[in-house]
Amino acid sequence: MDFLTTVLLLLVGAGGGIGLASFLQKRSGITNVQRDSVLLLERIEKVFKVVMAEGYFSEIYNYQDQKKILYLLNDPKKAMVIAKSKVLVGFDFAKVRFRVPVTGERKLVIESFPEPEVLSIDTDYRFYDIQAGILNHFSGADYTQILEEAKQAMNERAMQSDLPKIANNQIQYMMYQLASSMDWQLQLPEAEQRKLEAIKAQAEELTSKSATRPAEE
Incomplete structure (x- = not known):
């Protein structure tokens, strides 16, 4: 098996794995949501x-x-x-x-x-x-x-x-x-x-x- 064939098989396998994982995730109703926030204090003023x-x-x-x-x-x-x-x-x-x-x-x-x-x-x-x-x-x-x-x-x-x-x-x-x-x-x-x-x-x-x-x- 030459190098090009090996790379193609790896790419197809990775794509199939991602597709299967996405399908199973949708079927199970689990959603992976990530949230992040950064609080920046710009200035404090006396009023x-x-x-x-x-x-x-x-x-x-x-x-x-x-x-x-x-x-x-x-x-x-x-x-x-x-x-x-x-x-x-x-x-x-x-x-x-x-x-x-x-x-x-x-x-x-x-x-x-x-x-x-x-x-x-x-x-x-x-x-x-x-x-x-x-x-x-x-x-x-x-x-x-x-x-x-x-x-x-x-x-x-x-x-x-x-x-x-x-x-x-x-x-x-x-x-x-x-x-x-x-x-x-x-x-x-x-x-x-x-x-x-x-x-x-x-x-x-x-x-x-x-x-x-x-x-x-």
């Missing part, structure tokens, strides 16, 4: 961000991409994503500008206060009705783009809701209470100060009603 409101949203996001075959026939691919998210809205106190008057007054003057922002979005994505085209298939980059666009849509929806308004009212009243507890006076920018006075008036009215209700009964 002073305060969450003042959270909201729960559900969204149906439809993705469709049209591709021409030979510039004549449409070859669309589409997918539907259902996203359920918990959105946290609050403030980055690193953006606050304030000063204390040099006269020695126990007053904190807030010169500039940031707008409320989305601090985090925790989302559960589910893909449904994925339909690839004849040549227009889905790639890993497509799925990444779909998730990014769905997350951006959720961010915009959260900022258009009542969450920013609720967060604003919460932070102003919290700062007022904190300053009062330390016998300090809080002064916000003019527009914010008017909002704070309205919030304080509503809180005092509710407190007054709660205190007088038992006596009235």
Whole structure:
């Protein structure tokens, strides 16, 4: 038996063994799945961000991409994503500008206060009705783009809701209470100060009603 014949027999035997092993594995229902992950810590930053409101949203996001075959026939691919998210809205106190008057007054003057922002979005994505085209298939980059666009849509929806308004009212009243507890006076920018006075008036009215209700009964 020459060398070439020996090599061919070895290759045929190896191929047959692999085929037999694959057949037996499918018949037995055993699947060999290997998973591995590597955690990389890029950086740690010190932040002073305060969450003042959270909201729960559900969204149906439809993705469709049209591709021409030979510039004549449409070859669309589409997918539907259902996203359920918990959105946290609050403030980055690193953006606050304030000063204390040099006269020695126990007053904190807030010169500039940031707008409320989305601090985090925790989302559960589910893909449904994925339909690839004849040549227009889905790639890993497509799925990444779909998730990014769905997350951006959720961010915009959260900022258009009542969450920013609720967060604003919460932070102003919290700062007022904190300053009062330390016998300090809080002064916000003019527009914010008017909002704070309205919030304080509503809180005092509710407190007054709660205190007088038992006596009235």
